[in-house]
Amino acid sequence: MVVLGGELARADAEELKALDLEHGVKVRRVNGGKLRSSGIREGFIITRIDQERVRDPKDIERLLQGKSGGVLVEGIYPNGMKAYYGLGM
Structure with a gap:
């Protein structure tokens, strides 16, 4: 699914387990x-948007629908580095 100019997909179980995650959407x-x-x-796994958990690209679409201003995106890279990004809507 294409969202925010990128191809997103639900992170697979192996990726989640390796990073000790329960949920996430992979870029x-x-x-x-x-x-x-x-x-x-690429490879970033989005775990939360504005402190709301995301499990599927549709969750991201739903959370961003009608948003304006800034949005906080939280997640982790495959090497274990956590990262936080601010997106202007």
Whole structure:
């Protein structure tokens, strides 16, 4: 599913287990848009948006629908590095 200028998919069970996560959405490809401008890279697993858990790309669409101003994106890279990004909507 394409959201925010990137291809997103539910993170698979092995990825989640390796990072000790229960949920997350993986950024498979960054084509442009808000993901690229914020600095989010491919492989990043989004775990929360504005402190709300995300399990599926549809959760992200739902949480961003009608948003304005800034949005906090929390997650982790495959190497275990946690990261936080602010997106302007």
